[in-house]
Amino acid sequence: xxxxxLVTAAVVAELREKIILGKIEKVYQPxxxxxxxxxxxxxxxxxLFASAGxxxxxxxxxxxxxxxxPAPLSFCMLLRKHLQGGRITDISQKDSExxxxxxxxxxxxLGFTLSKKLVFEIMGKxxxxxxxxxxxxxxxxxxxxxxxxxxxxxxxxxxxIYEYPPQQEKIPFKAVTEDLFRAENLTGKALLSKIGGxxxxxxxxxxxxxxxxxxxxxxxxxxxxxxxxxxxxxxxxEPKEFYILPLEEFEQxxxxxxxxxxxxxxxxxFGRKESSNQGRxxxxxxxxSVSAALDKMYLKKKRLSEDLLKAEDSED
Numbered sequence: 001x002x003x004x005x006l007v008t009a010a011v012v013a014e015l016r017e018k019i020i021l022g023k024i025e026k027v028y029q030p031x032x033x034x035x036x037x038x039x040x041x042x043x044x045x046x047x048l049f050a051s052a053g054x055x056x057x058x059x060x061x062x063x064x065x066x067x068x069x070p071a072p073l074s075f076c077m078l079l080r081k082h083l084q085g086g087r088i089t090d091i092s093q094k095d096s097e098x099x100x101x102x103x104x105x106x107x108x109x110l111g112f113t114l115s116k117k118l119v120f121e122i123m124g125k126x127x128x129x130x131x132x133x134x135x136x137x138x139x140x141x142x143x144x145x146x147x148x149x150x151x152x153x154x155x156x157x158x159x160x161i162y163e164y165p166p167q168q169e170k171i172p173f174k175a176v177t178e179d180l181f182r183a184e185n186l187t188g189k190a191l192l193s194k195i196g197g198x199x200x201x202x203x204x205x206x207x208x209x210x211x212x213x214x215x216x217x218x219x220x221x222x223x224x225x226x227x228x229x230x231x232x233x234x235x236x237x238e239p240k241e242f243y244i245l246p247l248e249e250f251e252q253x254x255x256x257x258x259x260x261x262x263x264x265x266x267x268x269x270f271g272r273k274e275s276s277n278q279g280r281x282x283x284x285x286x287x288x289s290v291s292a293a294l295d296k297m298y299l300k301k302k303r304l305s306e307d308l309l310k311a312e313d314s315e316d
Contacts, residue, residue, distance in 0.1 A: 002243050003058055003122060003266075005096040005173055005197020006223040010244045010262045011060055012093045012100055013226030018043050018061065022088050024104070029076035030066040033143060035129060039088070049267075050120055050129055052143050056270050057127035059100055059120045061263035064271070075143050082106060082116060082131060082140060089115075094164060096172030096197030098122040103134065116140070121165065132162045170196035173220055181213040205247040219245055230265035232257045242269040 022041030029035055037048040049062040072080070086106035093100055100120040105113055115134040121127055130142040139162050146156040154163060171180065173195055180194060188204035195203070202219070209215040222228050228244040233254035241250055242265055250256075259265040 002199040002201050002241055003098065004199035004202065005093075005098055006199075006202065006219060007244055007262070007266075008059075008098045008100060008122065008197075009093055009096075009174075009220075009223040010226055010228045010230075011266075012091055013224060014061070014262055015048070015091045015100075015102075017226060019046055019048065019088055020091060022046070024083050024086050024088070027076055027079045027084060028066070028068045029073045029079075030068050032073065033127075034066070035076070035079070035143070036062075036066055036068075037083075041088075052121075052127040052129050054125035054127065056274060057122045057124065058266060058270060059122065060266040062267050063264075064267070075141060078141050079131065083118075086116070095167075096174050097165075097167075098197075099164070119162065123165065126165070128156060130156060130162060137161050168196055170194060173197040173216075174224070176216065176220070178213045178217075181216070186212065199243075201241055201247055201249060202243065205249050208248055226262075228262055230259040230262050232259075232265060232269050239269050239272045242266070 019039045019041045022039040024037055025040050026038035027035065028038075031053075033052045035050045037050075039046045039048055047062050047065070048059070049066075050059045051057050083104060083106060086104040088102055089105050090103040091100065092103075099122070102118045102120075104116050104118065106116055108114055117132045117134050119128075119130045119132060121130070128142050128144045128146070131140040132138070133140055139156060139158055139160050141158050142156045144156070145158075146154065148155055154165065156162075171194060174197075176195055186207055188200065188207040191206055192198065192200055192203040198206070206212055206216055223244055229246065230244055231242065231246050232239055233241045233247075233250040233256055235254050240254055241247070244262060246256070257268070259268070
């Protein structure tokens with residue numbers, strides 16, 4: 001999965017264009033690690049989807065309307081209390097990281113304006129969504145609470161000061177200059193170790209380019225301005241990879257589907273990926289249930305056979 005810093009930058013550019021100054025009208029939590037925000041802005045009505053799932057963490061706009069549980073979960077209730085009716089004042093990416101910050105202005109019961117911030121950390125199994133009080137810098141709550149027992153370096157609990165994840169010893173892709181590409185024999189692995197915010201797939205494609213700086217600077221500019229050409233690559237009918245622009249590594253070996261914006265691409269990719277995973281999971285669960293039932297029946301047959309054998313001389 002290539003949800004890297006460049007993809008994050010493209011998503012932020014799209015969100016700034018569509019939902020900046022928008023009003024949060026509804027908040028839903030379809031799953032324990034997923035959120036949906038209904039937002040009304042000057043350009044229309046949108047649904048903002050966020051997932052902190054370890055396998056498919058992401059943030060983007062969606063067209064679908066996910067099914068919600070009969071009773072809202074506790075984090076959903078907290079967000080409704082703090083954010084419903086609030087206005088989005090800013091959307092930004094933290095450096096070149098997969099961290100998106102949405103700043104909001106809300107009003108309390110007394111009519112005073114309060115500033116809060118939603119932080120979306122898209123970092124694999126460490127993904128999280130945190131609500132922060134901007135006046136104090138303290139965490140109001142997070143969709144996943146991280147205690148000292150779970151992480152001794154960084155805790156995410158109500159009342160603690162919010163701190164960003166530790167930075168990697170890499171150059172953020174927004175700060176990369178042409179000098180970095182003057183070295184010879186730059187492999188994908190070498191580029192990945194030097195540049196922050198790029199995925200392995202992009203690094204490998206970049207290493208194959210003759211003019212690496214031109215390809216990289218163009219990709220970086222397109223991501224930050226939102227002028228991207230997203231694609232999904234398929235292998236044997238299943239989504240294999242996606243990115244904000246075509247990647248030479250997959251062009252010759254995979255089928256390709258192109259999109260005009262990043263959010264429809266992400267919605268299609270993850271929707272099909274999750275459908276495929278759900279199908280495999282259901283097949284596995286069904287096989288497991290049938291195998292357990294068969295084992296139980298075989299054991300019962302064995303015991304009944306033993307009882308029949310013992311009963312052969314019952315008349316005597």
